[in-house]
Amino acid sequence: MPPLPVNAVDKIDQTFFLVMGLSFGILLFVTALMVYFTVRYRRTKHPDPVEIPGDWRLEVVWTVIPSILVLIIFSYGWDAYRGLRDIPPDAMPVQVTARMFAWSFTYANGRQSDDLIVPAGKPIRLSLNSLDVIHGLFIPAFRLKRDVVPGMTNQAWFLPEKEGTYELFCSAYCGPKHFSMTSSVVAVSPATFDPWYAGTLNTDALLNAARGKQWAAAPPGIRVLEKHGCLKCHSLDGRRDVGPTLKGVFGSQVQVVRAGGREELTADAEYLRGAIREPKAEIVIGYDSLMPAYELPEDEMRELLDYLQRLR
Amino acid sequence: MDKTTPKPSSAPSYLDAAHGWRSWLLTRDHKRIAMLYLTAISVFFVAGVTIGVAMRLELMAPGRTIMGPQTYNALFTLHGVIMIFLFIIPGIPAVFGNFVLPLQIGAEDVFFPRLNLFSWYLYMFGAVFALSTLFIGGLPDTGWTFYVPFSTTTKTNVTLATLAVFILGFSSIVTGLNFITTVHRLRRPGLGWMQLPLFTWSVYATAWVQVLATPVIGITLLLIIAERLFGIGLFDPAKGGDPILYQHLFWLYSHPAVYIMILPAMGVVSEVIPTFSRKRVFGYNAIVYSTLGIAVVGSLVWAHHMFTSGMSDTAVFVFSLLTFLVAVPSAVKVFNWVATLYKGSIDLSPPLLFALFFIYLFSFGGLGGLVLGAAGTNIHVHDTQFVVGHFHYVMFGGAGMAFFAALHYWFPKMFGRMYDIDSANWGAWILFIGFNLLYFPMQVLGLQGMPRRYYDYVPHFKRLNALSTIGSWILAVGLVILIYNLIHSILYGRKITQDPWIGTTLEWTTATPPPTENFPADAEKEQSAA
Ligand SMILES: [Cu+2]
Numbered sequence: 112m113p114p115l116p117v118n119a120v121d122k123i124d125q126t127f128f129l130v131m132g133l134s135f136g137i138l139l140f141v142t143a144l145m146v147y148f149t150v151r152y153r154r155t156k157h158p159d160p161v162e163i164p165g166d167w168r169l170e171v172v173w174t175v176i177p178s179i180l181v182l183i184i185f186s187y188g189w190d191a192y193r194g195l196r197d198i199p200p201d202a203m204p205v206q207v208t209a210r211m212f213a214w215s216f217t218y219a220n221g222r223q224s225d226d227l228i229v230p231a232g233k234p235i236r237l238s239l240n241s242l243d244v245i246h247g248l249f250i251p252a253f254r255l256k257r258d259v260v261p262g263m264t265n266q267a268w269f270l271p272e273k274e275g276t277y278e279l280f281c282s283a284y285c286g287p288k289h290f291s292m293t294s295s296v297v298a299v300s301p302a303t304f305d306p307w308y309a310g311t312l313n314t315d316a317l318l319n320a321a322r323g324k325q326w327a328a329a330p331p332g333i334r335v336l337e338k339h340g341c342l343k344c345h346s347l348d349g350r351r352d353v354g355p356t357l358k359g360v361f362g363s364q365v366q367v368v369r370a371g372g373r374e375e376l377t378a379d380a381e382y383l384r385g386a387i388r389e390p391k392a393e394i395v396i397g398y399d400s401l402m403p404a405y406e407l408p409e410d411e412m413r414e415l416l417d418y419l420q421r422l423r
Numbered sequence: 424m425d426k427t428t429p430k431p432s433s434a435p436s437y438l439d440a441a442h443g444w445r446s447w448l449l450t451r452d453h454k455r456i457a458m459l460y461l462t463a464i465s466v467f468f469v470a471g472v473t474i475g476v477a478m479r480l481e482l483m484a485p486g487r488t489i490m491g492p493q494t495y496n497a498l499f500t501l502h503g504v505i506m507i508f509l510f511i512i513p514g515i516p517a518v519f520g521n522f523v524l525p526l527q528i529g530a531e532d533v534f535f536p537r538l539n540l541f542s543w544y545l546y547m548f549g550a551v552f553a554l555s556t557l558f559i560g561g562l563p564d565t566g567w568t569f570y571v572p573f574s575t576t577t578k579t580n581v582t583l584a585t586l587a588v589f590i591l592g593f594s595s596i597v598t599g600l601n602f603i604t605t606v607h608r609l610r611r612p613g614l615g616w617m618q619l620p621l622f623t624w625s626v627y628a629t630a631w632v633q634v635l636a637t638p639v640i641g642i643t644l645l646l647i648i649a650e651r652l653f654g655i656g657l658f659d660p661a662k663g664g665d666p667i668l669y670q671h672l673f674w675l676y677s678h679p680a681v682y683i684m685i686l687p688a689m690g691v692v693s694e695v696i697p698t699f700s701r702k703r704v705f706g707y708n709a710i711v712y713s714t715l716g717i718a719v720v721g722s723l724v725w726a727h728h729m730f731t732s733g734m735s736d737t738a739v740f741v742f743s744l745l746t747f748l749v750a751v752p753s754a755v756k757v758f759n760w761v762a763t764l765y766k767g768s769i770d771l772s773p774p775l776l777f778a779l780f781f782i783y784l785f786s787f788g789g790l791g792g793l794v795l796g797a798a799g800t801n802i803h804v805h806d807t808q809f810v811v812g813h814f815h816y817v818m819f820g821g822a823g824m825a826f827f828a829a830l831h832y833w834f835p836k837m838f839g840r841m842y843d844i845d846s847a848n849w850g851a852w853i854l855f856i857g858f859n860l861l862y863f864p865m866q867v868l869g870l871q872g873m874p875r876r877y878y879d880y881v882p883h884f885k886r887l888n889a890l891s892t893i894g895s896w897i898l899a900v901g902l903v904i905l906i907y908n909l910i911h912s913i914l915y916g917r918k919i920t921q922d923p924w925i926g927t928t929l930e931w932t933t934a935t936p937p938p939t940e941n942f943p944a945d946a947e948k949e950q951s952a953a
């Protein structure tokens with residue numbers, strides 16, 4: 112086995128300990144002096160102040176010492192940062208696509224997932240793209256954060272040393288449901304990863320095994336909705352959310368604004384396909400044009416429409 | 424000069440010189456204008472705190488507690504805009520700078536009294552604009568940073584809000600210009616630069632930052648409006664624009680703005696500590712130079728808000744280094760303040776208590792700033808609750824506490840009445856305890872990875888969030904006690920005509936409260952000389 116690349120996390124944590132230790136010491140020192148002087152020289156006990164002339168040597172001392180300390184911290188911080196930026200050449204590439212309130216991860220062979228499934232022990236290189244506004248990829252366990260900026264492909268990497276499931280958040284405020292833009296990093300053994308990557312093990316089975324979640328039981332339509340993050344904006348129970356509820360939408364009368372003006376039409380399959388593929392073309396009255404465009408594979412689109420038709 | 428007993432003056436105090444609402448709304452007296460600011464700023468502060476407490480209540484438990492996500496997002500934007508643009512930035516300079524600065528340099532008023540009143544009207548105008556988004560077109564939900572491209576796509580009324588901030592910026596520039604001119608032209612003869620009181624120095628340095636940095640945000644916000652209305656594409660990558668450019672422009676102002684908020688606060692502390700230790704401040708020169716150092720270097724560190732944005736690593740290197748350098752003058756100040764206490768005769772009255780809280784909380788926040796300044800650790804805590812905790816420590820714990828210190832220090836001078844010392848002490852301690860309980864858990868939450876601007880969170884962040892919410896209640900109790908005490912004392916407090924603290928700066932040599940001309944004896948002398 113090749114030697115593990117140096118994990119950036121360790122250096123970052125060292126810097127955390129260094130800074131916090133020093134800070135705690137300085138704070139304790141300043142506070143203790145302050146409290147001591149205030150008590151020791153309180154007016155009732157010390158009515159006559161003693162004028163102490165300024166002393167430039169003292170000023171130099173307490174300018175130079177903090178300067179040295181901050182330069183030390185700076186260099187530790189910079190070194191730790193380099194660890195995050197020096198991407199090992201053998202890292203496995205993954206494309207990250209962010210859009211309002213959902214993450215999607217695409218692998219070199221075209222495999223796609225909305226959880227970041229990775230083989231433990233292998234460095235992962237992430238290329239970050241956004242389809243709408245600025246998002247931020249944040250994986251606290253790996254001390255990793257990088258903004259996902261439209262029109263720009265930022266890079267990041269991390270090393271999942273151990274198998275496990277780690278939280279993944281959106282850190283840059285991106286709209287009404289920013290807080291729900293979460294996913295997870297699922298690090299599995301290469302023995303599990305390889306068949307998944309090759310397509311012989313399906314995603315639900317892998318995730319079920321990794322975190323015991325019963326996805327397979329849900330109807331396929333719901334899984335499509337979950338997978339693409341539609342439920343971040345649409346409810347299935349009639350509640351209004353960022354977007355209109357999907358309950359009963361199939362076959363209903365909807366009021367939309369088109370290039371031509373206001374219009375009332377029936378939400379048939381054709382309309383719904385359009386609403387998903389090109390949401391900006393018709394905006395449902397009373398809602399903002401916040402929905403990103405989706406290019407769903409035909410089988411998923413069918414499952415979805417099938418499901419919506421039954422959801423009354 | 425006999426400092427303790429100001430000459431009894433026949434002139435009526437500025438409060439009694441005229442009556443009726445016109446005498447206030449059309450006044451050109453810097454002291455009355457300070458009062459206008461104080462009234463408005465206090466109202467906005469209370470509004471901002473109320474919103475903050477409501478947000479904390481929402482975050483007390485996971486899931487929906489009292490409001491939906493859209494309301495929450497709008498509220499944190501409004502909270503930020505109110506607290507930053509309507510409270511902290513104008514706070515100390517507009518209220519105490521206006522009241523005290525001319526007195527401290529022995530002047531009769533500021534150099535442009537009419538402009539001074541105008542800038543108050545601009546401020547009120549901007550404030551009304553900002554608050555009108557409550558009713559017109561939907562409260563912006565972008566955060567006070569108005570980051571593109573979200574701010575150019577959201578349907579909420581970002582245009583009106585940015586226009587409001589633009590107007591407020593104008594008010595800030597006009598006030599700054601006025602102070603600079605006043606300090607240059609109206610110093611009492613013989614009062615040299617290195618004899619200026621430290622509060623005046625810091626307001627003067629701040630004024631330069633206000634005048635030089637504020638136009639940048641004005642232009643930036645106009646660009647957002649242009650983007651929204653005409654889609655010029657400056658920040659839109661689809662049209663060859665760059666969203667990161669917006670962030671540079673925004674922080675080019677908004678980081679120096681941090682020093683607009685904190686420098687006057689440091690000035691207050693540099694006045695209060697010597698007065699209540701009965702000593703001269705230790706290291707006057709060092710404090711002046713560190714003030715100027717902060718004003719200059721502080722203008723060159725803006726991009727430390729953007730280490731994760733994708734700007735070049737060279738930029739990260741440079742801005743991280745400069746950020747550390749600006750920490751040093753702040754440390755120098757803290758050491759000088761603490762040294763001033765040494766062998767003083769210390770009276771722990773409310774102003775000093777607030778000043779000591781300032782030193783503790785500001786140091787705490789500043790040291791947390793080292794975590795943010797170091798590139799490697801910044802990446803982990805950027806955009807998390809750690810940052811929220813950090814800037815509340817330095818802004819509220821720093822500028823906010825100094826505002827209270829200033830209020831309790833100059834209150835007798837301003838109103839000619841004394842407040843209840845015990846209530847003030849109680850209020851201060853409760854505020855301090857609530858403060859730490861509110862913001863310390865946030866810093867821990869950030870280290871654990873809870874992002875900021877989150878309406879909801881995963882269950883394992885539950886406990887610390889609940890703790891923080893409880894802290895917000897304690898803090899609110901402290902504030903209620905403090906504010907009630909002051910309002911009550913304005914109306915019914917014991918009348919005084921003497922300087923209660925035996926201050927050494929010029930404002931204490933005139934009557935309490937001062938007459939409209941500030942130093943009538945001077946004016947007479949000048950007239951007879953002319
Ligand atoms: Cu996002």
